[in-house]
Amino acid sequence: MNFPRELALAAGALPVVVQDDGRPVTEGRALLAEFYCGYTRNLVDQAVTGRLDGYDGLFLADHCISLVGAADVVRSVNPGTPVFFGMLMASMGDASAAQKVTEMMATLRTELQRFTATKINDEALRTAIRAHNRDRALLRSAFDARRSGDAALRPAQLQDLVTTSMVMDPDEHYPLLTEALAEARAVVRDDRVRVHLSGHLCHAPRRELLDLIEDSGALVVDDDLYHGRRHVSTDVAEQGDPIEALAGWYSRRNTAIPCPTRVQRDADWDVWLIDAVHTSGAEAVLHLLPKFCEPHMLYYPELRKGLDAAGIPHLLLETEHEGMPLESFRTRIEALVERARRRRPVLA
Amino acid sequence: MPTTVEDKSNRLDMTRQGGRMIASYWDDLFTAREQGKQIVWYNGGALNPIFQAAGLAWCHGEAFAARLAAQRMEGPAQLAGAEYGYNAELCSYSRTHLGCAVLTVQGSQSGVVGMNDQAELAAKLPAPDFFVNNYAGCSTGQQWDGISYRVFGKELPLFNVSHPFLWGNQPDAGYLRGEEWESASRYVRDQLRDLITWLEERTGRPFDWDLLSESMTYIKRAAELRREGLELCKQKPAPATFWDWIACVAPINFLPGDQALVDYFQGVRDEIKGRIDAGVSGVRNERYRLYFDGIMNWNKLGFLSRKFAEYDAAVLCGRYIHNAFWQEPQLIDPDDPLMGMAQHYLLCPTNHGSKTLDYLTLRDCAEYDVDGIVFHSTRTCRAFTGPQRLLARSAQQTLGIPSAFFEGDVADASFYKDEILESRIVTMLEAIDVRRERAAI
Numbered sequence: 001m002n003f004p005r006e007l008a009l010a011a012g013a014l015p016v017v018v019q020d021d022g023r024p025v026t027e028g029r030a031l032l033a034e035f036y037c038g039y040t041r042n043l044v045d046q047a048v049t050g051r052l053d054g055y056d057g058l059f060l061a062d063h064c065i066s067l068v069g070a071a072d073v074v075r076s077v078n079p080g081t082p083v084f085f086g087m088l089m090a091s092m093g094d095a096s097a098a099q100k101v102t103e104m105m106a107t108l109r110t111e112l113q114r115f116t117a118t119k120i121n122d123e124a125l126r127t128a129i130r131a132h133n134r135d136r137a138l139l140r141s142a143f144d145a146r147r148s149g150d151a152a153l154r155p156a157q158l159q160d161l162v163t164t165s166m167v168m169d170p171d172e173h174y175p176l177l178t179e180a181l182a183e184a185r186a187v188v189r190d191d192r193v194r195v196h197l198s199g200h201l202c203h204a205p206r207r208e209l210l211d212l213i214e215d216s217g218a219l220v221v222d223d224d225l226y227h228g229r230r231h232v233s234t235d236v237a238e239q240g241d242p243i244e245a246l247a248g249w250y251s252r253r254n255t256a257i258p259c260p261t262r263v264q265r266d267a268d269w270d271v272w273l274i275d276a277v278h279t280s281g282a283e284a285v286l287h288l289l290p291k292f293c294e295p296h297m298l299y300y301p302e303l304r305k306g307l308d309a310a311g312i313p314h315l316l317l318e319t320e321h322e323g324m325p326l327e328s329f330r331t332r333i334e335a336l337v338e339r340a341r342r343r344r345p346v347l348a
Numbered sequence: 349m350p351t352t353v354e355d356k357s358n359r360l361d362m363t364r365q366g367g368r369m370i371a372s373y374w375d376d377l378f379t380a381r382e383q384g385k386q387i388v389w390y391n392g393g394a395l396n397p398i399f400q401a402a403g404l405a406w407c408h409g410e411a412f413a414a415r416l417a418a419q420r421m422e423g424p425a426q427l428a429g430a431e432y433g434y435n436a437e438l439c440s441y442s443r444t445h446l447g448c449a450v451l452t453v454q455g456s457q458s459g460v461v462g463m464n465d466q467a468e469l470a471a472k473l474p475a476p477d478f479f480v481n482n483y484a485g486c487s488t489g490q491q492w493d494g495i496s497y498r499v500f501g502k503e504l505p506l507f508n509v510s511h512p513f514l515w516g517n518q519p520d521a522g523y524l525r526g527e528e529w530e531s532a533s534r535y536v537r538d539q540l541r542d543l544i545t546w547l548e549e550r551t552g553r554p555f556d557w558d559l560l561s562e563s564m565t566y567i568k569r570a571a572e573l574r575r576e577g578l579e580l581c582k583q584k585p586a587p588a589t590f591w592d593w594i595a596c597v598a599p600i601n602f603l604p605g606d607q608a609l610v611d612y613f614q615g616v617r618d619e620i621k622g623r624i625d626a627g628v629s630g631v632r633n634e635r636y637r638l639y640f641d642g643i644m645n646w647n648k649l650g651f652l653s654r655k656f657a658e659y660d661a662a663v664l665c666g667r668y669i670h671n672a673f674w675q676e677p678q679l680i681d682p683d684d685p686l687m688g689m690a691q692h693y694l695l696c697p698t699n700h701g702s703k704t705l706d707y708l709t710l711r712d713c714a715e716y717d718v719d720g721i722v723f724h725s726t727r728t729c730r731a732f733t734g735p736q737r738l739l740a741r742s743a744q745q746t747l748g749i750p751s752a753f754f755e756g757d758v759a760d761a762s763f764y765k766d767e768i769l770e771s772r773i774v775t776m777l778e779a780i781d782v783r784r785e786r787a788a789i
Contacts, residue, residue, distance in 0.1 A: 030737060031738065032734070033725060033730070033733045033736070035437065035728070035730065035733075036730055036734075063487050064487050065485070065487040065488060065698070065730050066730050068487075068513060068515075068734070069730060069731075069733075069734025069735070070734075072701055072702045072734060073702075073735075073737075076738050084517055085513065085517060087512055087515070090487065090490055091490070091508035091510045094508055094510060094539075095542065096510075096538075096542075100510070111517075260491065261491070263481070263493075263494035263508055264494075265494070265497065289435075292437055292730075294438065294487070294488045294730065295487070297434065297435040297437065298491055299491075299495065300435070301433030301434055302495070304433045305433070318435075
């Protein structure tokens with residue numbers, strides 16, 4: 001999730017954030033336990049059934065034990081495909097953090113050079129940085145517009161825009177994105193209850209769930225999903241040493257939208273979430289917690305505590321990889337909507 | 349009419365002494381505040397020698413969660429954690445300990461009804477003065493103390509020791525070798541120096557380097573004796589089993605480094621040697637030798653030792669015992685112990701990629717001449733269970749050893765399924781019998 005795609009692009013490779021492809025986990029079940037999150041089980045399933053064969057290499061930077069476990073299985077199943085793990089440190093407040101992250105970014109550059117047999121010079125890297133920044137900024141403008149009151153794009157549509165940016169060359173994605181956003185005429189928010197979607201730190205929520213949320217009386221006005229604002233929150237500095245710039249990006253990402261996979265005393269997801277709710281005018285928060293997502297499970301009580309103290313209604317939905325109980329979710333979302341409506345000021 | 353199953357297990361007597369040492373340790377910790385000591389809560393690798401040299405009282409969160417589970421007292425802490433919002437699928441080590449933290453912070457107002465006496469034990473953990481996290485491998489472990497920090501209102505200092513994962517990216521990577529190992533060792537060692545400086549700031553007194561050397565001298569000797577004892581269990585029949593070594597985890601993991609620790613493991617080693625001389629085995633009528641992979645099912649220690657013995661199966665070795673807890677004492681230089689300590693923390697059994705785990709598992713299976721592997725599919729421990737299916741496949745393909753998986757958990761007994769364990773043990777042992785018959789033809 002935090003792998004610096006700019007490095008791969010600068011090496012002439014196409015950096016693809018491997019997606020949960022949504023297919024049921026079948027043969028992969030034999031190699032990774034059922035109580036791993038759906039995304040990691042799907043990754044393993046993709047590897048076992050040959051659906052990852054189109055990739056020349058797999059690069060990992062994140063230290064979530066479930067991701068590492070899945071990558072280890074992928075490495076074992078596909079011995080001919082390089083799987084490189086350049087772990088970016090998770091304890092962001094350490095005195096050595098900045099230096100270690102910079103060192104790892106340099107290591108990733110070296111490894112990508114070896115992998116692609118291409119030297120990544122600083123100019124190529126700066127070009128890649130600018131390309132990604134441009135695409136990110138345009139995507140971010142769509143999220144900012146939604147937060148400010150423009151309801152033109154439904155959550156599934158915004159998710160599509162982000163997902164496509166994750167799998168495409170940014171220079172190819174940008175003109176298409178420009179065209180898509182130009183076609184979307186501004187729409188004033190209607191009377192539905194405004195909600196913030198929070199969670200899903202690695203893979204996209206199912207489209208049918210996003211549609212269901214908005215069909216249940218809620219209007220999504222902001223989010224911190226990985227396939228949402230979280231992915232586009234932070235740009236890389238375009239001046240100075242590009243490796244240091246990438247290290248700075250990694251650090252600033254966690255203050256832009258704190259991630260529970262990181263330990264940082266002065267970056268509080270709960271505080272950020274409450275601020276985001278106030279900024280967007282959201283009336284409630286929907287936590288989307290993928291079943292077995294350890295980082296989210298570990299941090300969730302702090303979110304609950306903060307939102308309760310702030311008087312913000314919220315609802316936790318544990319999402320599944322297969323067989324989500326959508327009608328049960330509908331009932332619960334409608335109850336949240338009803339609760340939020342009752343809190344609205346009564347006009348004389 | 350229920351039938352009584354004969355207990356064929358023969359546990360070491362010495363472990364009872366260990367139990368008394370552990371109880372005394374926790375009693376002492378519970379009065380640390382009254383003794384005027386500062387208290388550190390920590391998780392992950394055994395930092396206790398450093399805390400000992402810093403004059404602190406130390407509380408290993410996982411150890412306390414394990415103790416509660418072993419005593420079947422984990423309920424109130426887990427309930428308090430659940431009330432606070434921790435999901436039942438979350439690592440039960442962290443969930444139990446964080447439940448203790450919640451009880452400590454909230455006093456007796458947890459809302460748990462009818463369990464005041466039990467809750468008192470769980471709440472007895474004295475509040476910390478600061479936190480130290482030293483977790484290699486598992487990301488949940490690394491985040492754990494950061495969450496404890498938040499449960500306590502973000503008011504207490506926290507120090508994190510970061511551990512690179514030993515993935516094995518480079519061709520020269522291997523167990524205890526390669527540039528990845530060397531650079532990670534140096535990095536963690538340097539952080540231990542920073543930790544000591546930080547502790548000096550917290551305590552307001554100089555760190556006692558001599559006491560650290562002394563403590564590590566004792567720990568090294570205890571670890572050597574432990575390894576000697578483990579080696580002796582390669583005998584046929586085995587004089588002691590995996591369950592005896594599980595009972596020895598607490599002493600080697602967090603008791604003070606002193607003569608008493610050495611005496612304990614001397615006693616363990618000598619009792620094992622005595623059993624060999626007297627022809628006494630850890631399981632009456634040992635017919636099968638097994639490897640146990642997975643973190644311990646703490647709620648079920650006695651039960652599991654009897655269960656396997658019931659089927660004449662001696663569980664001899666396992667990742668949690670053989671690849672953890674000062675398992676490479678030759679790395680420790682008591683005069684300059686930080687590097688050896690750093691390396692042991694990196695050697696946490698969840699901090700290796702599957703290539704290294706494959707090497708360690710197959711090595712131990714061969715050296716102990718095991719017939720099969722039992723995998724504890726620990727429901728809430730993704731760190732331990734991740735590579736298990738790869739290891740099972742490798743053991744079958746490389747050594748022809750069958751495997752069986754059973755479902756359980758480290759500290760939450762509700763995930764344990766006895767019927768599954770029963771049927772799978774029986775099935776695996778039958779498969780071993782068939783292999784033996786065919787080999788004899």
